[in-house]
Amino acid sequence: MLSQLKTDILAVTSNVNSLLAAMSYFFTSLLLATLVVVLSVNSLHATENESFTSTQQFQLHGFLSQGVIDVNGSDFVNDDGELSTELTELGLNASYQFNDKFRFAAQLVYLDGGNRYAQGARLDYALIDWSAYNNENWQANIYLGRFKNNHWLYSSSRDVPFARPSIILPQSVYFDGFRDIAVGSDGIAAKISHSTDDYGNFDWQISYGASPISKEQTKNILSEYALGDAKQDYDSQTSLYWQPDFSSWRFGISLLDAGFSYQGADNGDRFYDAQFNFQFYTFNALFEAEIWEFSGEIYQQRFTIDGFYHPSFKIDNIGQGFYLQSRYKLTPRLTLLARYEDFYLNKDDKDGEKLEQESGGLIPYYFGFHKDVTLGINFDVTSNFSARMEYHWVKGAGRLTPVVAPNPNINNSEDWQMWAVQLMYWF
Amino acid sequence: MLLLWFFVTCQVSAIEVITHPHVIDNNLTKSQLRRIYTMRQLRWSDNSAITVFVLPSQHSLHQRFAKEQLQIFPYQLNRIWHKLTYSGLGVAPTVVESEQALIAAVINTPGAIGYLEDMTLAQVNSNKNKAVTSEIAGVEQAPVMEKKQQERVKGVVNVVTIKD
Numbered sequence: 001m002l003s004q005l006k007t008d009i010l011a012v013t014s015n016v017n018s019l020l021a022a023m024s025y026f027f028t029s030l031l032l033a034t035l036v037v038v039l040s041v042n043s044l045h046a047t048e049n050e051s052f053t054s055t056q057q058f059q060l061h062g063f064l065s066q067g068v069i070d071v072n073g074s075d076f077v078n079d080d081g082e083l084s085t086e087l088t089e090l091g092l093n094a095s096y097q098f099n100d101k102f103r104f105a106a107q108l109v110y111l112d113g114g115n116r117y118a119q120g121a122r123l124d125y126a127l128i129d130w131s132a133y134n135n136e137n138w139q140a141n142i143y144l145g146r147f148k149n150n151h152w153l154y155s156s157s158r159d160v161p162f163a164r165p166s167i168i169l170p171q172s173v174y175f176d177g178f179r180d181i182a183v184g185s186d187g188i189a190a191k192i193s194h195s196t197d198d199y200g201n202f203d204w205q206i207s208y209g210a211s212p213i214s215k216e217q218t219k220n221i222l223s224e225y226a227l228g229d230a231k232q233d234y235d236s237q238t239s240l241y242w243q244p245d246f247s248s249w250r251f252g253i254s255l256l257d258a259g260f261s262y263q264g265a266d267n268g269d270r271f272y273d274a275q276f277n278f279q280f281y282t283f284n285a286l287f288e289a290e291i292w293e294f295s296g297e298i299y300q301q302r303f304t305i306d307g308f309y310h311p312s313f314k315i316d317n318i319g320q321g322f323y324l325q326s327r328y329k330l331t332p333r334l335t336l337l338a339r340y341e342d343f344y345l346n347k348d349d350k351d352g353e354k355l356e357q358e359s360g361g362l363i364p365y366y367f368g369f370h371k372d373v374t375l376g377i378n379f380d381v382t383s384n385f386s387a388r389m390e391y392h393w394v395k396g397a398g399r400l401t402p403v404v405a406p407n408p409n410i411n412n413s414e415d416w417q418m419w420a421v422q423l424m425y426w427f
Numbered sequence: 428m429l430l431l432w433f434f435v436t437c438q439v440s441a442i443e444v445i446t447h448p449h450v451i452d453n454n455l456t457k458s459q460l461r462r463i464y465t466m467r468q469l470r471w472s473d474n475s476a477i478t479v480f481v482l483p484s485q486h487s488l489h490q491r492f493a494k495e496q497l498q499i500f501p502y503q504l505n506r507i508w509h510k511l512t513y514s515g516l517g518v519a520p521t522v523v524e525s526e527q528a529l530i531a532a533v534i535n536t537p538g539a540i541g542y543l544e545d546m547t548l549a550q551v552n553s554n555k556n557k558a559v560t561s562e563i564a565g566v567e568q569a570p571v572m573e574k575k576q577q578e579r580v581k582g583v584v585n586v587v588t589i590k591d
Contacts, residue, residue: 056518059512059521093515103518106515107513124515127515129516135470137468139469150510150514150516156510156513157510160513162509191516195467197458201467245458288503293502329502380485382483382485383483383522384483
């Protein structure tokens, strides 16, 4: 009886999996087909002298990018360390203005990043934007539906290749393993913008919601042996940005509080029911001049586990980090990038030795931190087409998946490197 | 030498900010213009919607307009606009390929704002005035308004005065 049930469940799971695979294939084909159609229609549009009012109400935009990436010494992209083409990012979005007050916007993306995140198409955002109040100095908008995280420096444009500073972002903030959870939420968000001649521009945002967590993500974040269900209970965030009037500087702070729960599977799960809490506070600054651009974020996170390994297991870690980035415009089209990133998971164990001791040697010390030196170059070929290349020297395995139960067999080296080249087109 | 310098600077034409003839705001401060182009001000003073047109980011006129009129670098505008367009937060300006397409867009879109080189504007007014006016029958200006704004209105589009 039990074995029959097991077989049934397996059959159902495999059906669901093939259905999901088929859906993913369908969406990807649909996305590609639509992109091709849109591109050809776009080139037609350019030659027509049509009414611009309709193009204002309904807008279609998108991007195509492909690259190659080679990682040596970690499983960041693939397990075998070979040169990989798993660096594909496609997107298509639409915005429709119903009337003065309401707008609908949605974006479909297809991502392939190897081990970095689940391969496939996803609904990136789909929201109703209510322009609740609007005058010369104030704007208040309420967003309902699936919205993007707009609280950190690059959180809303992390999947948009040409809108972020590098191919691979600083992993301590924009950890690809957390991408699908951190990139946005299903819920409600609000943005209030105030622009003054005396004090500059203010943007205040607040959001509340949750993200669905797939089986694959559960395995990526927790452990490949986690058979139960992980779910995000809530994600509440707020941020404030200030740019003094006509200043090259902009400053921002953000706060995040999120709760997760894990419900162990009834049979064969080696893990127990658990509650996880994640808090994240950031301060960021951006300086933009004609030739130089500087930006940086400094942050602290608190991660607690209650259960999981054992019903009475408890952990409460405070991690800290920062990155500093500079970009130099050699010519109007050619930009150089240099960045240093330093992050440790436990501020009382910066070199990870306690981690190694407490795990009885199972988790090597270098899983306690992540340091990355990045150099890159970006060439804007046209207003809509760019090429980018970069090299990373990384120390530590603190930002590799799975997170909660790491895999030191593949990630057996403290130092690892990667380089990547990417071509990007957008419209 | 001084004369030569004067001659060279005169070669660089001025940039004019233009709007659809029905837009009632004929003067804008630099701050207002910047707010409009960074999508922080979405409505004219009569509460009608503003529609912003720009040239491609590598177009030399766009680069000059950004630096001279908005006092912002083109890459900063791209950062702001890309964020709006690809994160669902809002709508960015519409990019048109040439100055001619930009004039057509501003003439045909109520609430539109754009920019031109003054030489292009003069050409438009002398060469295409009649043709364009007949093309856009229905959006011709009231005679009273035309008289009142003779200084600012140079033909089929409004020319906006930018103050500090």
